[in-house]
Amino acid sequence: MSENGAAAQSGSHRLNPFARREDFSGQSILLYKITTLVSYIILLVTAFYYTFNAPHDGKYAHRTIWGNNLATPFAQNHIITSIYWIVLFILQLFYAYSLYSNNTVYVNAAANIGAHYIASNLLLFGFIHLWVRSHFWLALLLIVINFFNLTFAYFRHSTTPRPIHIGTVSGPLAWNFVALYWVGAVAVGSHHLAARIVANIFIWGFLAYGLFFLAAFKDYTIGFALSVGVPGLVGRDPFKRGEIVSEDRERAPLLADE
Template identity: 70%
Template sequence: MPEGAAPSRYNPFARREEHTGQSILLLKITTLISYLLLLVTAFYYNFNTPHEGHHPWRTIWGQNRPTPFALNSIMVSIYWIVLFILQLVYAWSLYSSNTVYVNAAANIGAHYIANNLLLFGFIHLWVRSHFWLAELLLIINFFNLSITYFRHSTTPRLIHIGTVSGPLAWNFVALYWVGARAAFNNRLPERIVGNIFIWGYLAYGTFFLAAFKDYTIGFELSYLSFATAVGQFLTTIPVLQLQWIFAFTIGGLLFLLSLAVASGRSSPFKRGEIVSEDRERAPLLADE
């Protein structure tokens, strides 16, 4: 073994060209456990509150109080149901006879499991009203998923959507959602700050569309922007608030930009402007 290569042998987050049968078996087991742990926890706390203690504990959506970043529970629940289904595609890839899919799934395996465990902890903190600790776990997971994205941006598309871009888009929006729940007191200055920060959705989505030509995260952020808009419309007085208008506008812009990049014909972002030509031909990115 070359000098300096030993540490990566024991690093579960290291990228490898091939994986042993033992490591794949371990990944299959831990992936299934973490997936079921998050799925069951999310389903349970969707309908139930914690029973211990006497704090103002609520269900997942019971904590969705009126803030500038309140979400529509139905739209976001549908979003996560789709992600959970697509994550079964990821799990299936570990059993595939195609080594490209196996290696792609195995390389993001540790990040995926970390995501599931961090979200498992987040849900427990969120429903128990520990908002700042919940926000801290989201920040940690944001770095975890961002690293996954930048190191494995050429993962096959269906795996990428379910385990990388989809969770990353939601995690980014959830940082606003939880942060607003922790700090918001419905005062005018905070509303104004919310009106400004909502445009971060557009900036974040545009970055991925321009740098990676990745329309999947563009569509995901567009959908979540619409979920924010509907949530704002239903939890505030529309005539007196601007947040729902901004969110609808951002969702529409991201949808049109993502559609342009996906079609490849009228994209506002020039080919090769930011990333190399080889990178643009990667499986994830828009076709030539």
């Protein structure tokens, strides 16, 4: 390759915010410090506000985040999911702090996933605004885009130090995988028997997804994070306490009557 070609490739590499790099300039780190904090605050404030308040604009039904947690086979448990995200937000503070560390390993690791993390925050910010305004298909589109964004972040930076990795990559990716089912079920209106039968098949995707990361990357954090989503698949306990369940019904937990 000619010197001009190599220089052009190096220049395009530098301009690509998602490219993996071995070192970052002080200006780049400063930019990540600012944009990380801004995107973090935007998402945190938006999630907190719409947890308790519904929007007042738009012609479609507008509800709080959990007001649109409709009864589908993949409805989430609002208490467990809220606690899960509180933990992620706390862990992400460690990620933000890593950008100020004197340890270059942590600084470079945090900067390398910075673009993916900021993109995820902005996509989830948009998702929340669409979700509470009942634009379910557009909300699903952003979840799909973010799923690929976080998946690429995982594959490109699978060796990121664990404290950063959990809060910014594996934790959000696990929830995003669950959200594909959750938002998709609401978008298609899966309230009938056929959808529940499909749900009983798709639920095995949780196990397969977690096992893949355990086998390929020796990463237990994805499987552990996915287990948070299981109790909320129907938004409640599948069976009432003390209820005697038939053998057939036990094999199909998502077919519980409304």
